[in-house]
Amino acid sequence: MRTGPVPGGGRGAGGRARKEGGRMQALAMSLFDPAAGQGARQFAEIGLALLLSTLIGAERAVQQKSAGLRTHTLVGVGSALFMEVSQHGFNAVLGLENVSFDPSRVAAQIVSGIGFIGGGLIFVRRDAVRGLTTAATVWLTCAIGMACGGGLPLLALAATLVHFLVVWGYPWLTRWLPALSSVEQAGLTLSYRSGSGVLSRVLKECTDMGFRVVQVSVERPGRPSRKKDPLAEEEELETGARAVWLEVEGAGSVYALVASLSEFDGVLDVTSDRAEAAE
DSSP: OOOOOOTTHHHHHHHHHHHHHHHHHHHHHHHTOGGGTOSHHHHHHHHHHHHHHHHHHHHHHHTTOSSOHHHHHHHHHHHHHHHHHHHHTTHHHHTSTTOOOOTHHHHHHHHHHHHHHHHHHOEEETTEEEOHHHHHHHHHHHHHHHHHHTTOHHHHHHHHHHHHHHHHHHHHHHTTHHHHSSOEEEEEEEEEETTSOHHHHHHHHHHHTTEEEEEEEEEOTTSOOSSOOGGGOOOOOOTTEEEEEEEEEESSOHHHHHHHHHTSTTEEEEEEHHHHHHO
16 A cells, blocks of 8 residues: 655645744844834944943043943943833833823933942042042943933934043143142141140141141151152151141142141141242
8 A cells, every 4th residue: 555645734834834934023023123112223222332331431441440341331231221111111001091101200210320339439538539530430421321222322422522531631631720720739747746636736727727638647757658758758856756747738828827837836847848849
């Protein structure tokens, strides 16, 4: 007995294959639907956010800042994605009756949420605030990512260029600002008797006379300094005395400050680098 192919069997298998192919094509079209916010434009916007935030993060990483390449890249891409979700993620419910929703509120929450990261980058050390520029850079990277996700690529590119202009060009500008202002900077070398409590009164007097104490370096006489600084060279002082170097800046008179501190009980000597330069 001879057997042959079942009539119509080939057509049935081919039909099932075409049907499965059609289902896969429909699934792919539904996933990559520009109307649903998952088209080539959206991927290009997130890609641009990735590129720009990577450039900013690389600059921060070269400067060895606390927030570097990975942090800035993730912030930029995440902000762009939030913007895409804000624009296209709620289309299904916006058309329903009696449904009121503002998608822009998602974008508003990005700005407030990024403050947690920025706050963690700012710290105070020896009365000096550190990390402000890096925190501001993270904030700007967030805005650049939002601009990319919001379909504003030219503004995102312009903001990136502004970032590099500020971090590379402004340090040169700030070197000229003190010469244009009336703020004076000076270093004071103060020797006083240990245990007399004079240092706190000296710092208060500097503040009262319009100066801001930028740096205080206290060294015990008779011990070599770890960092040799010409402004903080120790002199041979009598037993029980201490030497302190103050860096101050303000609009007041440095000579008047030196004269006032010299009158304090417990102060042995006060010298200013301004006086040494004049000599």
